[in-house]
Amino acid sequence: MNIRENLESLCRTIPDHVKVIVVSKTQGPDAIREAYSAGHRFFGENKVQELTLKSSVLPCDIQWHFIGHLQTNKVKMILPFIHLIQSIDSMKLLKEVEKEAAKIGRVISCLLQLHIASEETKFGLDVHEVFQILESPEYKAMRNIRIKGLMGMATFTSDENLIRREFSSLSDNFNKIKATFFPSDDEFSELSMGMSGDYGIAIEEGSTMIRIGTAIFGERPNH
């Protein structure tokens, strides 16, 4: 697998407005440097410890995205350097980010993760919970959070129709939430959906940000 070639052929097939988040979980610093030297600056990780370690040894102009389930007790470890938390999946987590961000004087960009898959195992909010959060006085009082959009993961399946329906419903919800809560806020603009197996469908359904691991680095070893 040639990381640079994989990135080049990936980028040739997607429209310019779609950002590629290089999902570097389980990859070592050398593999990440290869993607970096091909010009990429957005990297996604799903484990706090692994991310903290990598961020300390890799170039500081990398924009790190957190894309996994984030435990509240680990929030403060990533807040000093994180660029975007894509996986806000509870009000409790949002409150913790607000509290810790205030302590260090940062405003943290976040996406709300919606549960769109038919699998129960995946994390995320349902639309009703998103409305509850965005309507709540606690959220409205938050000064250290910027909600930039939504993230979602489709069901792991070969049924393309199901995947398309899930992305399409996420896209509809994005438009609804935008119209209701962020009508004149240009910063609420990101719809993070699509992985190696389904990014083509995701882009057709309105994705602005795809999160790609396997198609760049090859299969991850099981461990």
Ligand SMILES: *Cc1c(COP(=O)(O)O)cnc(C)c1O
């Ligand atoms: C691992 C992961 C990805 C990347 O998956 P690939 O199939 O390797 O492209 C994207 N998003 C999330 C949330 C992930 O955990």
